[in-house]
Amino acid sequence: MYRVIGIIVTLLLIISFLLAAIALLVSRISLNRHVWLAGFFAGILDFFYMPLKYFFYKFSDPRILDKWMVSLKNISNRNSFKKTNKRMIIAPHCMRAMDCPASSKRTGIQCIKCGKCVFSQLKIDAPKYGYDLYIVTGSSFVKHVLKEKNYDAALLIACDYELNKVMMGLKGKKIVTYGIPMLNDGCFNTKVDYDKVIETLKILSS
Template identity: 50%
Template sequence: MYTIIGKMLTFLLALSVVSIFFAFYVSRGNLKNHSFSANVAAKTLDFFYKPMLAAYMFLFKSPDKLHERMSVLKNEAHRDKFQKTEKRIIIAPHCIRHMECPARTTRHGIQCTSCGKCDYAEIKKIAEKNGYILYIVTGSSFVRHILSSEEAKTADGVLAIGCYYELNKGARELRKSRTVTYGIPLLSTGCYNMKIDMILFEKELRRLHPDVSAGSYPEDFLAEDPVHLSN
C-alpha cells in the first residue's frame, strides 16, 4: 500500500513539474497565438500560484517576473474571447494622474477633466474613440463597486491598466465570472505620474477590435489614424 502511495505521489510530483515547465515554455511566447495552450498554461500557474510565489520570493526575492508571465499568458488566453465582447470598459489606476490633478472623485471613480497634466487626457480620448468607457479607480475595493454599478454591471469585457501584480490579481479574482479581462501594463510602478506605452495601448485596442484577425500582433498592426500622432 505504501509503495503504491509513494509511486502515486512521485507521479503527481513529476506531472506537476512538467506542467509548470510547460506553462513557462508557453509564457515565453513559444506557442504564440495559441489561445488553448495559453489558457491551459495560465490555469496551471493559477493552480500552483502560491508555491510558485514562494519559490520566486526565495530564489529571486521578488515575484515580479512571475506576475508578468501570468499576465502575458492570460492576455494570450483571453484575446479571442475579448474580441467577441460587446460592452467594454477600461479600469485604470489613480497612480497615472499628476500630483496636482484637479479631478474630483465620485461614485464612478476619478472624473478626468482632460487638463493635460498627465496621460489620462490621451487615454480617455483613445478609449472613447474605440468604444470603451474609462473608469479611474483609487483601489481594488473601488473596482468591485464599479463592476456592480448600473452603468458597468452589464460589461462583459474589462481592459485593465496597472502593474503586473494588479493585472494578475484582477484576472484571478474575475476568472469565475462572465467578464473577460485583458491587461495593459504600466512602464513603472509608483504613486503618481506613472506611464504606459501609449503607442502599444492604442495598437492593443485596435487589435482587440472584433474585425481584426487573431493573427495580428501589435508590432504588425499599424494604426491608420493614431490619436497620439494626430494631436
C-alpha cells in the same frame, strides 16, 4: 496499502512539477511569439501561483512570474475579447498628475480632462473604441465598477502584479480581460506607452 498511496502521491508531485515547469517555459516563450494552448497553461500557473510566487521570490524576481502570466493570458483571451460588446478600461490613479483636480466617487476618479496627464486623452479616446473609462484607486473600487453595467470585457492598465491579480479575480466573474503593463511600478508618477494603448485598442476592435 501505504506504499501504493506513497507511489501515487509521488507520481502526482512529479506530474505537477513537470506541468508547472512546462507552463513556465511556455509563458516565457509567449513574450516573443504566439503559443498554443495558452489558456490551458495559464490555468496551470493560476493553480500553482502561490508556490511559484514563493520560488520566484526566493531565487529571482516575482514580478517576472506576473509578467509571463499576463503575456500568456493576453494570448489566450485575445480572440474572446474581440467578441465582447460591453467593455471597460480600468486604469490606476497613480498615472494621474500629482495636482489632479478631479474628485473621487465610488467608481473611482472622475476625470475632467484638465490636460495635466494621459487620462485627458484616454477620456476622449476610450469612447471612440466603445469603452467606458474607470480610474480606480484600489481593487475594491473594481467591485463598485462592476455594479455600474453588465460588462463582459475589461482592458486593464497596471503593473504586472496588479494586472495578474485583477485578471485572476475577474476570471471568476466571467469577464474577459486583456492587460497593458505600465512602463514603471510605483504609487505615483507611473507611465504607460500610450501608443501601445491605442495600438491595443485597434487590435482588439478588428
